[in-house]
Amino acid sequence: MKDLSLRFYQSAYWCGGLRFKSGSSRVLICPNCGYxxxxxxxxxxxxxGCEYSVLGSCGYAKCPRCGHEFPIK
Structure with a gap:
């Protein structure tokens, strides 16, 4: 079972990430790589790993592809 879930997350990563179906979806574009x-x-x-993401909105986003952190407008 562990191997199956690992393959699921790997395939989701290579397909561009997991898609969330929520009413508060906010799509961003990385200014560094365009992802x-x-x-x-x-x-x-x-x-x-960041304590600010747990406590609430910090005003920044971090690109899952390149790791660039940028302010949310």
Missing amino acids: KFDLTYSRTFSCS
């Missing part, structure tokens, strides 16, 4: 991603996806995977 389009959902803010929820970014906060879940790229900002998982």
Whole structure:
């Protein structure tokens, strides 16, 4: 079972990420590499070690592809 879920996440990563179906979906474009991603996806995977992502909105987003951190307008 562990191998199956690992393959699922790897395939989702290579296909451009997981798609979230939520009413508050916010799509951002990285100014560094041009990658389009959902803010929820970014906060879940790229900002998982940051205490500000747990406490609330910090005003920044981090690109899941290149790791560039930029302010949200």
